[in-house]
Amino acid sequence: MTTNRQFKLAKRPVGMVKREDFDFAQGPVGEPGPGEVLLKVLYLSLDPAMRGWMNEGKSYVPPVGIGEVMRAGGVGRVIKSNDPKFAVGDHAVGLPGVQEYAVMPAKGLTKVDPKLAPLPVYLGTLGMPGMTAYFGLFDVGQFKPGDTVVVSGAAGAVGQVVGQIAKLKGAGKVVGIAGGPDKCKWCVDELGYDACIDYKSGDLKKQLKAECPKGVDIYFDNVGGDILDTVLTQLAMHARVLICGAISQYNNTTPMKGPSNYMSLLVNRATMKGFVVFDYAARYKEAAMEMGGWMAQGKLKSREDIVDGLETFPDTLLKLFKGENVGKLVLKVAGE
Amino acid sequence: MTTNRQFKLAKRPVGMVKREDFDFAQGPVGEPGPGEVLLKVLYLSLDPAMRGWMNEGKSYVPPVGIGEVMRAGGVGRVIKSNDPKFAVGDHAVGLPGVQEYAVMPAKGLTKVDPKLAPLPVYLGTLGMPGMTAYFGLFDVGQFKPGDTVVVSGAAGAVGQVVGQIAKLKGAGKVVGIAGGPDKCKWCVDELGYDACIDYKSGDLKKQLKAECPKGVDIYFDNVGGDILDTVLTQLAMHARVLICGAISQYNNTTPMKGPSNYMSLLVNRATMKGFVVFDYAARYKEAAMEMGGWMAQGKLKSREDIVDGLETFPDTLLKLFKGENVGKLVLKVAGE
Numbered sequence: 001m002t003t004n005r006q007f008k009l010a011k012r013p014v015g016m017v018k019r020e021d022f023d024f025a026q027g028p029v030g031e032p033g034p035g036e037v038l039l040k041v042l043y044l045s046l047d048p049a050m051r052g053w054m055n056e057g058k059s060y061v062p063p064v065g066i067g068e069v070m071r072a073g074g075v076g077r078v079i080k081s082n083d084p085k086f087a088v089g090d091h092a093v094g095l096p097g098v099q100e101y102a103v104m105p106a107k108g109l110t111k112v113d114p115k116l117a118p119l120p121v122y123l124g125t126l127g128m129p130g131m132t133a134y135f136g137l138f139d140v141g142q143f144k145p146g147d148t149v150v151v152s153g154a155a156g157a158v159g160q161v162v163g164q165i166a167k168l169k170g171a172g173k174v175v176g177i178a179g180g181p182d183k184c185k186w187c188v189d190e191l192g193y194d195a196c197i198d199y200k201s202g203d204l205k206k207q208l209k210a211e212c213p214k215g216v217d218i219y220f221d222n223v224g225g226d227i228l229d230t231v232l233t234q235l236a237m238h239a240r241v242l243i244c245g246a247i248s249q250y251n252n253t254t255p256m257k258g259p260s261n262y263m264s265l266l267v268n269r270a271t272m273k274g275f276v277v278f279d280y281a282a283r284y285k286e287a288a289m290e291m292g293g294w295m296a297q298g299k300l301k302s303r304e305d306i307v308d309g310l311e312t313f314p315d316t317l318l319k320l321f322k323g324e325n326v327g328k329l330v331l332k333v334a335g336e
Numbered sequence: 337m338t339t340n341r342q343f344k345l346a347k348r349p350v351g352m353v354k355r356e357d358f359d360f361a362q363g364p365v366g367e368p369g370p371g372e373v374l375l376k377v378l379y380l381s382l383d384p385a386m387r388g389w390m391n392e393g394k395s396y397v398p399p400v401g402i403g404e405v406m407r408a409g410g411v412g413r414v415i416k417s418n419d420p421k422f423a424v425g426d427h428a429v430g431l432p433g434v435q436e437y438a439v440m441p442a443k444g445l446t447k448v449d450p451k452l453a454p455l456p457v458y459l460g461t462l463g464m465p466g467m468t469a470y471f472g473l474f475d476v477g478q479f480k481p482g483d484t485v486v487v488s489g490a491a492g493a494v495g496q497v498v499g500q501i502a503k504l505k506g507a508g509k510v511v512g513i514a515g516g517p518d519k520c521k522w523c524v525d526e527l528g529y530d531a532c533i534d535y536k537s538g539d540l541k542k543q544l545k546a547e548c549p550k551g552v553d554i555y556f557d558n559v560g561g562d563i564l565d566t567v568l569t570q571l572a573m574h575a576r577v578l579i580c581g582a583i584s585q586y587n588n589t590t591p592m593k594g595p596s597n598y599m600s601l602l603v604n605r606a607t608m609k610g611f612v613v614f615d616y617a618a619r620y621k622e623a624a625m626e627m628g629g630w631m632a633q634g635k636l637k638s639r640e641d642i643v644d645g646l647e648t649f650p651d652t653l654l655k656l657f658k659g660e661n662v663g664k665l666v667l668k669v670a671g672e
């Protein structure tokens with residue numbers, strides 16, 4: 001058996017993540033015990049949330065310990081199995097971590113079928129980002145047909161799904177916010193957003209006002225910071241502001257910027273809600289069936305931004321925070 | 337007929353309200369037209385929200401215009417009536433403005449009975465502040481018996497009611513936040529708060545943690561700023577943060593301080609909700625009956641901080657922002 005290359009967290013990053021925050025190590029390939037399988041990792045999911053997992057302190061999951069393999073979602077092929085639920089050759093998603101091989105309890109893995117969708121899609125639109133979009137918009141956000149929906153990070157892994165499924169369910173208008181003309185063009189031309197505002201050019205507030213003359217019913221926020229603050233000025237009565245993430249703030253060395261226009265919640269009798277997709281685990285199947293159906297009918301598109309090579313991990317992760325990815329950012333670890 | 341002394345808004349205040357922001361004028365006493373009454377103002381309600389009404393720009397009510405009588409709630413005696421619903425000698429509450437006499441449409445007034453409660457109480461516990469506490473806590477906040485409830489501005493007009501009615505409905509623990517040892521002692525000794533933290537002394541976060549070991553289920557926020565930010569660090573899962581006001585921020589000359597710890601909403605699957613009591617107008621009676629019953633049984637106390645003399649209006653209003661009032665701040669305009 002070959003060695004197992006792994007990225008371990010070497011220290012807690014200060015500000016932007018750097019290569020030196022990780023130790024690129026070689027370890028042995030483990031042996032699965034009873035109820036465990038050995039997974040050969042094929043694709044890893046790179047997510048904004050990973051930045052938070054590197055920090056010390058309470059969050060919705062424990063932080064990654066110093067010296068531990070960096071936590072990451074991924075999809076791979078079972079190459080040894082000590083559990084009747086998995087046969088060698090099966091494909092499965094879970095949290096293998098940033099490494100080539102992972103010994104994992106079978107109950108932490110979900111079988112997926114590469115014939116139904118390409119494997120990277122199970123890390124994106126049919127994975128956590130898709131589930132986040134689905135339950136965030138429909139359950140937490142109490143979406144109603146006719147709603148004006150605004151989504152930031154519109155071209156990202158979650159955003160690309162939010163915009164499309166809002167349209168599919170009868171939104172009155174769907175407006176994206178993204179960085180740069182290329183992403184915005186893609187959101188409108190390919191994903192079917194009614195409009196997409198490039199926050200890097202022009203006056204976001206003015207453009208939002210023009211695009212959403214009746215105000216924003218649902219704001220699906222993936223970015224925080226100034227964009228959240230600006231959208232708060234354009235809420236409709238009884239608006240729902242969904243706090244999904246705050247990628248603009250994760251690498252701050254100063255305290256996070258709070259939304260100074262939060263009193264707009266009072267004026268507009270609006271609600272700001274935080275949520276974590278894991279709470280919906282028991283209902284993933286329901287979302288996967290509906291979204292898988294849309295994909296099969298060509299109504300829901302999914303784009304993955306795939307970068308090759310485990311060794312590129314720290315730099316590839318940075319693409320997220322620089323806004324360089326379009327669609328779901330995936331690290332290819334091995335050929336299928 | 338005597339003249340009518342009035343405070344008119346002379347200019348939009350910058351920062352803290354000053355006497356020069358008002359014009360203390362003398363006008364004629366008006367004549368009520370059809371469907372109107374002439375009210376002799378007895379007591380005026382001084383509220384933090386008045387600061388917002390002086391600013392230009394969209395809010396939940398239009399701003400007071402320059403040269404207009406300053407808007408204020410109040411209670412008075414009907415001295416002329418052109419409407420069958422009111423007889424001379426009736427007492428009524430409404431929005432007469434900061435003046436001695438007001439011509440008002442009868443439909444903007446609600447009759448009150450001075451035999452059931454002292455008139456100033458209709459501006460406090462049985463008025464808007466009481467309604468705000470009641471519908472905020474029970475309706476917006478989805479209060480459940482056993483909840484740990486924290487309220488800021490605990491000794492203020494709204495706070496004094498929130499703390500008491502939370503206890504009456506079976507809160508697990510009610511913790512106030514107020515400025516100074518006297519207010520805190522009063523909250524605990526007289527109102528029955530389980531604890532009250534003096535935010536001006538010691539470490540608020542540490543004290544909150546000690547008083548609310550299971551976290552905060554409902555935070556009823558009247559103050560905003562650093563206190564809101566600190567309480568956000570102590571939320572329980574599925575907490576509700578009620579945005580009722582932000583008195584610490586109303587006189588800012590810089591942008592309002594946003595809550596930098598708002599991502600605690602995500603970690604704790606919590607909700608931040610804004611509300612405006614006027615939306616509950618159709619249900620005021622329900623609240624007044626329950627709270628009036630508690631008052632009659634001596635279970636709900638109400639304190640008013642009454643200052644005498646219309647001419648003191650600008651300085652008396654400042655007591656709110658300096659935290660000098662205990663209970664509901666009322667300006668006495670004339671003897672009953």
